[in-house]
Amino acid sequence: MSEQTQQELTRQSEELFSLYEQLPAVLREELSEVDLTAAELDEMKARQIYGASQWQLMWRKFIRNRVALFGGVIVLLYYLAAVLAGFIAPYTLTTRFGQYIYLPPQRVYIFDNGTVRPFVYDVKMAFDKDLRRVFEVDRTKKIPVQFFAKGERYDILGLVESDIHLFQVPAGIVSILGTDRQGRDMFSRILYGSQVSLTIGLIGVLLSLFVGSILGVVSGYYGGGIDNLIQRLIELVRSFPAIPLWMALSAAVPPHWPPLRTYFVVTLILSLVGWTWLARQLRGQVLAIRNADFVLASRLSGGSDSRIIFKHLIPASIGQITVVATLAMPSMILAETALSFLGLGLRPPVTSWGVLLKEVQNIQSIALYPWVFSPALAITGVILAFNFLGDGLRDASDPYTV
Amino acid sequence: MTAYLIRRILGMVPLMIIVSMVTFVIIQLPPGDFFTTLQAEIAETGGGQDSETVKVMAARYGLDQPLIVRYLKWVSGFPFGDFGWSLEWNSPVLPLVWNRMAYTVLVGALSLVFMVIVALPIGIYSATHQYSFGDHALSLVGFLGLSLPGFLLALIWMFLGIVVLRIPAGGTLSREFAEAPWTLAKLWDYFMHLWPPAVILALASTAQLQRIMRNSMLESLGQQYVTTARAKGLEERKVVNKYAARVSINPVISVMAMEVPKIISESTIVGIVLSVPTTGPLLLRALMSQDMYLAGTFLLFMALLLMISNLLADMALAWADPRIVYT
Numbered sequence: 001m002s003e004q005t006q007q008e009l010t011r012q013s014e015e016l017f018s019l020y021e022q023l024p025a026v027l028r029e030e031l032s033e034v035d036l037t038a039a040e041l042d043e044m045k046a047r048q049i050y051g052a053s054q055w056q057l058m059w060r061k062f063i064r065n066r067v068a069l070f071g072g073v074i075v076l077l078y079y080l081a082a083v084l085a086g087f088i089a090p091y092t093l094t095t096r097f098g099q100y101i102y103l104p105p106q107r108v109y110i111f112d113n114g115t116v117r118p119f120v121y122d123v124k125m126a127f128d129k130d131l132r133r134v135f136e137v138d139r140t141k142k143i144p145v146q147f148f149a150k151g152e153r154y155d156i157l158g159l160v161e162s163d164i165h166l167f168q169v170p171a172g173i174v175s176i177l178g179t180d181r182q183g184r185d186m187f188s189r190i191l192y193g194s195q196v197s198l199t200i201g202l203i204g205v206l207l208s209l210f211v212g213s214i215l216g217v218v219s220g221y222y223g224g225g226i227d228n229l230i231q232r233l234i235e236l237v238r239s240f241p242a243i244p245l246w247m248a249l250s251a252a253v254p255p256h257w258p259p260l261r262t263y264f265v266v267t268l269i270l271s272l273v274g275w276t277w278l279a280r281q282l283r284g285q286v287l288a289i290r291n292a293d294f295v296l297a298s299r300l301s302g303g304s305d306s307r308i309i310f311k312h313l314i315p316a317s318i319g320q321i322t323v324v325a326t327l328a329m330p331s332m333i334l335a336e337t338a339l340s341f342l343g344l345g346l347r348p349p350v351t352s353w354g355v356l357l358k359e360v361q362n363i364q365s366i367a368l369y370p371w372v373f374s375p376a377l378a379i380t381g382v383i384l385a386f387n388f389l390g391d392g393l394r395d396a397s398d399p400y401t402v
Numbered sequence: 403m404t405a406y407l408i409r410r411i412l413g414m415v416p417l418m419i420i421v422s423m424v425t426f427v428i429i430q431l432p433p434g435d436f437f438t439t440l441q442a443e444i445a446e447t448g449g450g451q452d453s454e455t456v457k458v459m460a461a462r463y464g465l466d467q468p469l470i471v472r473y474l475k476w477v478s479g480f481p482f483g484d485f486g487w488s489l490e491w492n493s494p495v496l497p498l499v500w501n502r503m504a505y506t507v508l509v510g511a512l513s514l515v516f517m518v519i520v521a522l523p524i525g526i527y528s529a530t531h532q533y534s535f536g537d538h539a540l541s542l543v544g545f546l547g548l549s550l551p552g553f554l555l556a557l558i559w560m561f562l563g564i565v566v567l568r569i570p571a572g573g574t575l576s577r578e579f580a581e582a583p584w585t586l587a588k589l590w591d592y593f594m595h596l597w598p599p600a601v602i603l604a605l606a607s608t609a610q611l612q613r614i615m616r617n618s619m620l621e622s623l624g625q626q627y628v629t630t631a632r633a634k635g636l637e638e639r640k641v642v643n644k645y646a647a648r649v650s651i652n653p654v655i656s657v658m659a660m661e662v663p664k665i666i667s668e669s670t671i672v673g674i675v676l677s678v679p680t681t682g683p684l685l686l687r688a689l690m691s692q693d694m695y696l697a698g699t700f701l702l703f704m705a706l707l708l709m710i711s712n713l714l715a716d717m718a719l720a721w722a723d724p725r726i727v728y729t
Contacts, residue, residue, distance in 0.1 A: 235417070236421070238663070239421055240704070240705050240708075241666045241667035241708055242663075243668065243670050244667065244685060244700065244704055245428075247685065247689055248428050248689060248697060249428060249431070251432060251690065252428070252431035252432040254432070254433055331551070334553060338671050341553075342686055343690075357557070366564050367564045376554065376561070379554060380550065380558075383549055384546070384550075387545070387548070
């Protein structure tokens, strides 16, 4: 009899489920047949809200947050610029202009005699009577800025090779952020630097996510001895202040290593501390939901531990994981910048924002050539954008509070 | 309370032992040792010692022995205040570290004071004037502070100081006072160099604290005992400052405790950027030249400082909130 009952039950539940699945369609049909009154419209809206998945709710809450949306767009633009660095930058990382050393940022004039025809004035390096370098702007010689013009060769992600640049000048130089002590265009260098700085943050966070979410969830789910062990490990890592620990570890990276290996080891060092934040947060989250009804239901119906972890616990915590990851990005980027700035992280020829800042470490050069400090602006921008985004995501990740 | 304190201190001992082991391994990680680095440096400038001399010197300082022996040798000096010998400075490590730690603690304490006297009033104001223009403006400023950590702020401060304000930013003293005897003017100059690092370190945490204080105040202001206080005709100032604020401080203290490790950590890099003698500049140098005992002792002391400050924070919490019972 039990088998029969079971079959009967299965049939019934399947029927119910198919009915449930048809529900939205039925509702829509019903609603489209009648003229909608305001009250009914309200009801429909309410149904949409009550029937929305958590992701939809989060998305709705997120896009209403203008500041967070703005932050998100800026972050996307930064990454886009990093990918297209070769195209946007007028010059390459190493293009040197011996005749334009420490050239101040040039002004780009948009209008030429009332028409839109961007141009820059030609500049000449000269020396004044104290033998200091000065630049004389030649007001008589206008150099037109050409768009989509041919320049030096570059490639995008190693896939597309091209020599078309967003903007170029046929003669002289166009340098909207000035040049450094070797006459290299700061704007181009910042763009290329973003490729390293932004990816190191991303990879570092992904690594921390991987380790942190597994250990955090395991720690919260199993509890007992393994929890104790993981928590002691976190405590040990955290009993060192982060920056000195990073400094000590990256000082151990031999200077003669190839750039790529240094890059990955530095990333690894950064995530070594990073995973602990995530593991702690997730552990708390898992502790809160591990005895929830849906977890119990899964266990009673024979779900294995790994199924419960990967199908229930991690998806249920994904909102929090996203928030923590987004808010961890700025600190990763800054940590890399700080280490490279100290000469402990990445070293030339790898160019990150930290490496660019290290080149201006000399106080005198900041006073004389303030524009070489512009990488700091790029960093500030992306850090703020990530924080705006992360803050908005945090609000959105809990869609049930108003 | 005393029993709790003793238990906590005893609990720190095993962690400290493991920390010292990890520290030792970390400072041994770089290939080569102080003498090979030194030799490389000498060779770069044209001089040079033969590798035989290097070996003899390494042997004299016990650098050729196995890891565990060197570790035990290093640790066995701890109870006598002997933390090893700095090869670069040719002096015992302890006095070198001690000065820097003292300065770090001074700057850190000053930034804690700054945090409290700035964040609490702002938090109270924001909560009592919720959604006013002032609240929004202060929240925005706080958000900026929260997003820009010490390293970047220190760089920006140096930039502003040099390019815009035309003052010598950074350092501990102006040049004219460096050798002068201590006078009021020199003390003032010292203070004028002391507050920028302290404020820079404090800003991010101030923003955090201000936010917590605001939320916590908003919560307390909605409580019934506040309504009762108002109903019985208490002045609004007293209701806010004596009733609501008093209870709201507790979460602020626990958040402050979480901010202290950040301050200790950031103080290194802020010290390097502003060239003030926190642990940072000397630690960086020790790491670069592989002056391993100096670097190791720095790491060890900073970890110790972190643990002690955590303990102090717990005690402050117990002191501020009598409802907390420690067993």
